[in-house]
Amino acid sequence: MNKKGFAAYYVLFFIIVIFLIAYVYSSRVMNSTVNLVRDFEKLKAKELCDLGKAFALNVIYKNYSQGSYDFYKSLSFPIKLKTETGNISIESIDVVKxxxxxxxxxxxxxxxxxxxxxxxxxxxxxxxxxxITGKTKKSQEVKGSFLFKVKRLEIVE
Known part of the structure; x- marks a missing residue:
């Protein structure tokens, strides 16, 4: 075998190795990007869930301040709210058993x-x-269950 053919094999081998390294690197970058986008969407869904929690707490506060302690029995669930980033669904409000x-x-x-x-x-x-369930437009969903201790506005002598 002559020196030119031997050098061609070395060059071909190194080109293949460089392409393999580039492929591994690019696939890791793509996986990192996909994971980053998924984590960002999950964070948005969690924020939607927290927004639903604040909304539910506001509903509870308004009803309890008016003396309506069984208000949740007359509500029809789920209560659905739409935002720019996704949907919020208040699945239930009930007394803890x-x-x-x-x-x-x-x-x-x-x-x-x-x-x-x-x-x-x-x-x-x-x-x-x-x-509560928070769901983004890209289908990431977070469910949350929250307990609230709510004092009744009754005067005790």
Missing amino acids: EFFKGKQKVLGDFKNVPLIEQGKNTGKYDVLEVK
Whole structure:
């Protein structure tokens, strides 16, 4: 074999190696970009879920301040809201019947519970669970379940 043919094999080998390295690098960059876009959309969905939480808290506050403690029974769920970045769906608002405190399951009806502060009965409270879904226009979805301890505006003597 002559020197020109031998050099051609070396050049061909190095070109193949360079193309393989370029392929691996470009595929990693593309995967990173796809993951970055997906994470950004998931973050937008989480923000939508937080916006739904604020909306639900506002609804709870308005109704409780008017003395309407069973308002959620008359609402039809899901409550759907549209924004520029996606959709919010308030799936339910209900009194908590059970929840987990650590690994322990706590059962009970958390409605009209006496509120004891510094050894005195200072009123009553409810614990409400709000379930919300935030979904972006690019189909990323985040579901959240939030517990709110809401004090009733009743005067206790």
